[in-house]
Amino acid sequence: MFCYQCQEASRGTGCEIIGVCGKNPEVAKLQDLLIYTLKGIAQAVVRGAVEVKARQEMNHEVINALFMTITNANFDDGALEAQIRKMLSFRDGLTAELAGVKLSDAATFTVTDKESMLKKAASVGVLATANEDIRSLRELILYGLKGMAAYAHHALNIGLEEESLYVHTYEALAAMLDNTLGADELVALTLKTGEVGVTAMAMLDKANTSRFGNPEITEVNIGVRNNPAILISGHDLTDLMQLLEQTEGTGVDVYTHSEMLPAHYYPAFKKFTHFVGNYGNAWWKQVEEFESFRGPVLFTTNCLVPPRNEALKSRIFTTGASGFPGCTHIEGDENGKKDFSAIIALAKTLEAPQEIETGKIVGGFAHAQVLALADQVVEAVKTGAIKKFVVMAGCDGRMNSRSYYTEFAQNMPQDSVILTAGCAKYRYNKLNLGDIGGIPRVLDAGQCNDSYSLVVIALKLKEVFGLADVNDLPIAYNIAWYEQKAVIVLLALLYLGVKNIHLGPTLPAFLSPNVANVLVEKFGIGTIGEVDEDIKLFMA
Ligand code: FSO
Ligand code: SF4
Structure with a gap:
């Protein structure tokens, strides 16, 4: 494996044996192959002048796939393998329509089982680009796209999307296979990715504020109550809304962790009296904080730290792009509706959270x-x-x-x-x-x-x-x-x-x-x- 996409890359150069984040070589390789498959799809879209608007399902899965490869989102080899298969079937359906269009290996390679996926992955990762400057620019763009995809995914869950984001994603991914592009062209593409990032963030802002209201000055409780409770982490507000609706009146409280804290600032969530407060700190402190929380934890996105024992694993649930082998993953139906009853049932059997601090923090600006x-x-x-x-x-x-x-x-x-x-x-x-x-x-x-x-x-x-x-x-x-x-x-x-x-x-x-x-x-x-x-x- 080789991965250097996050700030904690081993020795400041890259993780080669295992990720500092806990990502194992198999997962790293499957992520590389997933990205390579997306590049193949992108090349087919660009070279075949495919109408992006007409490919809704594929667009959504491309965004989802990018999100799955973000640091600390998905450690589940099975989920990644399934996503590769899904993307290959989109790819092959697409290329079958494009007779006569010249495509490269990313758009035509075949794999049969996981073994062959891992074998293929070994030659298509980051280091496959020999020139370190071209590699650097390609990866800079790719990581920007991953971040953009995460935001687009959240907005999509609320019902907003923008064709231009998909068009740019295909253009940029396809450009990574184009060895004729030099540094200047890639720098321009980097800035274009920034522009598209602004569009994605503006879209998500519009989605969040139109659905949940404008954030307002809010004091958030950081202490606890004496009820069984669920902790929700990650960034997806639609998951939070469904969890709050399903826990209402059950006697189970809900607390936020890490990046879910700002949910308290939105008017739509304030009406839930069992939405108690924020528990703990940033993502990396979850290892200790989940112990003292004692109840189940729902991950809606990254940042997940691999749970260090089976007992904790049994309390962690994932949904959306996040995943961890051995943790229960909750899928939505075709309308995005999720059934969190298993988490609620588990919460009822567990103790109330242990208090680790008291007081309030202020936000909502x-x-x-x-x-x-x-x-x-x-x-x-x-x-x-x-x-x-x-x-x-x-x-x-x-x-x-x-x-x-x-x-x-x-x-x-x-x-x-x-x-x-x-x-x-x-x-x-x-x-x-x-x-x-x-x-x-x-x-x-x-x-x-x-x-x-x-x-x-x-x-x-x-x-x-x-x-x-x-x-x-x-x-x-x-x-x-x-x-x-x-x-x-x-x-x-x-x-x-x-x-x-x-x-x-x-x-x-x-x-x-x-x-x-x-x-x-x-x-x-x-x-x-x-x-x-x-x-x-x-x-x-
Ligand atoms: Fe933090 Fe993790 Fe929100 Fe990142 S929880 S580190 S930038 O996922 O996305 O800020
Ligand atoms: Fe290393 Fe994980 Fe960061 Fe990749 S994402 S550089 S494997 S710590």
């Missing part, structure tokens, strides 16, 4: 809420009460070096405000950093996809202050990344013209020195250094 406070915010900037905003969106992760973000938040001057989204927030959202004239110093917009809200806010401020360039705002970007959704957020920001973004705790292993240089020269991308010096730099 997505664009509508912040714009409602725009006068106050603008006034604070004009009077100098707020001198700087620092966007600290993105992901949390295991590495010790991420304590940088806690120290950074603690040591920022009192006249500065953090704008956050994603699970990165857990590094500082319980620090009680106070407020500036009633405006909290940590403004949480929501999940990682709600980084879109931060962009909307920035563009609004630009307009209010009559600035020509978004980079003239008193906003600095100190982003923490972990997996591929952060890649699409980064590409989206680059596409929107945001410069001088700092990315940490380390730069991606998949950036070759030359590609990293392009990002530094064209966009001023940097990484993190010492807290004190960085604070001086950011506040300047």
